[in-house]
Amino acid sequence: MRIFNTFGPRMRPNDGRAIPNFVRQALAGEPVTVSGDGEQTRSICYVDDLVAAILAMLLETHDPGPVNIGNPDELSMLRLAESLATFIG
Numbered sequence: 072m073r074i075f076n077t078f079g080p081r082m083r084p085n086d087g088r089a090i091p092n093f094v095r096q097a098l099a100g101e102p103v104t105v106s107g108d109g110e111q112t113r114s115i116c117y118v119d120d121l122v123a124a125i126l127a128m129l130l131e132t133h134d135p136g137p138v139n140i141g142n143p144d145e146l147s148m149l150r151l152a153e154s155l156a157t158f159i160g
Contacts (some may be wrong), residue, residue, distance in 0.1 A: 109149025
């Protein structure tokens, strides 16, 4: 299994990943920092969905892999940052 960008509760605010950084900055009322032009995309997966996918792979399939575990709909970093800032703000 290849795990992509996972998010969920108890993430460390300063761990360097996009979602905790964007949330921390938005909660502090700071501008949300996006590297480059923000057009780079990521497959974002909620931790509960990741666990369900892992269990399904282990218990319900004989697929030898590799299998990508993530979201088929990628988000640009700019769209993610703007969405989080709007939701939190």
